[in-house]
Amino acid sequence: MINQVVQDEVPVAGDVPRVRGRAIVVTSGKGGVGKTTTTANLGTALAALGASVVLVDADVGLRNLDIVLGLEARVRHHVLDVLEGVVTLDEALVTDKRVPKLRLLAAAQTREKDDVDTAAFRDLIGTLRDRFDYVLIDCPAGIEKGFVNAIAGADEAIVVCTPEVAAVRDADRVVGLLGDDRKVELIVNRLRPALVRKGKMLSVDDVNDILHLPLLGVIADAPDVIVSTNRGQPVALDPASEVGESYRAIARRITGQDSAAPEIPREKTFLGKLFGGRS
Amino acid sequence: MIEFLNRLFGREPSSRTAKERLKLVLLSDHLSLAPDVIEALKHDLFEVISRYVEIDAANCDVTFEQREKQVAMMANIPILGMQKRPAPPPVPPASHTNGSSKPARKASANGSGTPRRRRRKAQPQSMPQPQLAQGSPQPT
Ligand SMILES: Nc1ncnc2c1ncn2[C@@H]1O[C@H](COP(=O)(O)OP(=O)(O)OP(=O)(O)O)[C@@H](O)[C@H]1O
Numbered sequence: 001m002i003n004q005v006v007q008d009e010v011p012v013a014g015d016v017p018r019v020r021g022r023a024i025v026v027t028s029g030k031g032g033v034g035k036t037t038t039t040a041n042l043g044t045a046l047a048a049l050g051a052s053v054v055l056v057d058a059d060v061g062l063r064n065l066d067i068v069l070g071l072e073a074r075v076r077h078h079v080l081d082v083l084e085g086v087v088t089l090d091e092a093l094v095t096d097k098r099v100p101k102l103r104l105l106a107a108a109q110t111r112e113k114d115d116v117d118t119a120a121f122r123d124l125i126g127t128l129r130d131r132f133d134y135v136l137i138d139c140p141a142g143i144e145k146g147f148v149n150a151i152a153g154a155d156e157a158i159v160v161c162t163p164e165v166a167a168v169r170d171a172d173r174v175v176g177l178l179g180d181d182r183k184v185e186l187i188v189n190r191l192r193p194a195l196v197r198k199g200k201m202l203s204v205d206d207v208n209d210i211l212h213l214p215l216l217g218v219i220a221d222a223p224d225v226i227v228s229t230n231r232g233q234p235v236a237l238d239p240a241s242e243v244g245e246s247y248r249a250i251a252r253r254i255t256g257q258d259s260a261a262p263e264i265p266r267e268k269t270f271l272g273k274l275f276g277g278r279s
Numbered sequence: 280m281i282e283f284l285n286r287l288f289g290r291e292p293s294s295r296t297a298k299e300r301l302k303l304v305l306l307s308d309h310l311s312l313a314p315d316v317i318e319a320l321k322h323d324l325f326e327v328i329s330r331y332v333e334i335d336a337a338n339c340d341v342t343f344e345q346r347e348k349q350v351a352m353m354a355n356i357p358i359l360g361m362q363k364r365p366a367p368p369p370v371p372p373a374s375h376t377n378g379s380s381k382p383a384r385k386a387s388a389n390g391s392g393t394p395r396r397r398r399r400k401a402q403p404q405s406m407p408q409p410q411l412a413q414g415s416p417q418p419t
């Protein structure tokens with residue numbers, strides 16, 4: 001219900017109405033809670049479902065998305081090159097050969113967030129929406145200029161939050177800043193079911209009793225994520241990985257292919273631990 | 280006190296402590312009030328009410344709930360007895376008339392409706408009416 005594909009139709013030259021893509025910013029307030037990991041994996045999973053996807057790294061100055069995707073060696077140009085007219089958009093987009101429907105627009109590593117003009121960035125996202133089904137924007141931590149730029153062109157937001165006091169507090173702040181005009185949904189990341197059972201970690205319900213957001217999905221705290229990041233192979237591409245499946249399930253929920261309530265990761269059994277590990 | 284000790288010695292699940300801390304900190308974020316100011320507010324609230332009725336102080340509870348854009352405050356204050364009365368003895372409730380409702384309604388426009396009861400009791404008195412009406416929205 002909440003996850004229905006909301007698409008507004010925009011008339012394009014030649015007056016053939018074309019369905020506009022969705023621009024979704026992945027944000028959190030607090031740093032290090034998993035925005036980049038989430039963006040990379042959801043983008044990969046959406047593209048694997050057949051949607052055309054562009055990932056935009058809005059973390060200018062601290063670019064990471066290319067690394068998590070394993071595309072760093074192929075990045076030649078970045079967002080600011082495009083905004084400043086140094087290269088065309090097509091020259092700056094990197095195609096992911098594993099999932100050819102996925103493109104990356106990298107951030108500039110040696111520039112600052114203040115170098116980006118908010119209106120120009122918003123226009124760029126608008127341009128991308130006309131060409132792709134999904135524009136996922138990896139938002140920097142904080143609520144300053146980089147955040148303002150990242151959310152400017154997005155009509156939807158995914159708030160990533162870990163089950164920790166500081167992360168929930170910052171998520172609450174960000175939800176306030178996102179305003180009422182955007183669809184905002186929640187991903188709880190790095191859940192440790194065993195700790196929740198022992199009362200040592202906030203549960204998904206605890207978190208959402210406070211945030212009151214539609215729950216898009218829950219990702220377990222998993223070594224797979226770290227291992228896949230080491231390799232530059234998004235875990236969403238691994239058919240045998242449970243977290244990979246969690247990301248794929250979220251992607252299906254985003255497209256509207258799956259409307260069931262999100263699954264909460266469960267504790268691993270002893271045998272599961274024995275045979276499920278990867279290194 | 281016991282709750283405090285339990286917490287100190289880690290007898291309460293830390294997740295519950297986390298949630299309580301979160302609730303309080305978000306409340307103060309939303310109201311732009313420091314947590315100790317909120318505690319003071321609760322204290323004063325109970326104090327004011329206990330001037331009029333005897334309350335079960337150990338079981339008083341004030342909670343705050345986020346509702347859309349507003350924070351709502353809910354007080355659960357068990358009343359043990361009605362024997363306590365405000366300084367000037369109130370007149371029996373039977374003496375209420377419609378004629379006296381006008382100033383009361385005017386007063387409730389700048390506060391919430393909750394103090395109405397107390398105001399009514401006080402109304403039939405001769406003098407303190409204006410002061411009471413003015414001051415009444417405060418305890419809510
Ligand atoms: N579900 C998970 N399980 C295990 N580790 C995770 C998980 N999600 C993220 N991590 C790890 O947490 C770290 C931070 O993740 P990530 O870089 O995605 O966060 P971020 O929110 O983008 O950070 P920043 O605010 O710095 O941009 C990374 O080392 C990542 O591998």
Ligand SMILES: [Mg+2]
Pocket residue numbers: 035036037059064138139140
């Ligand atoms: Mg990041």
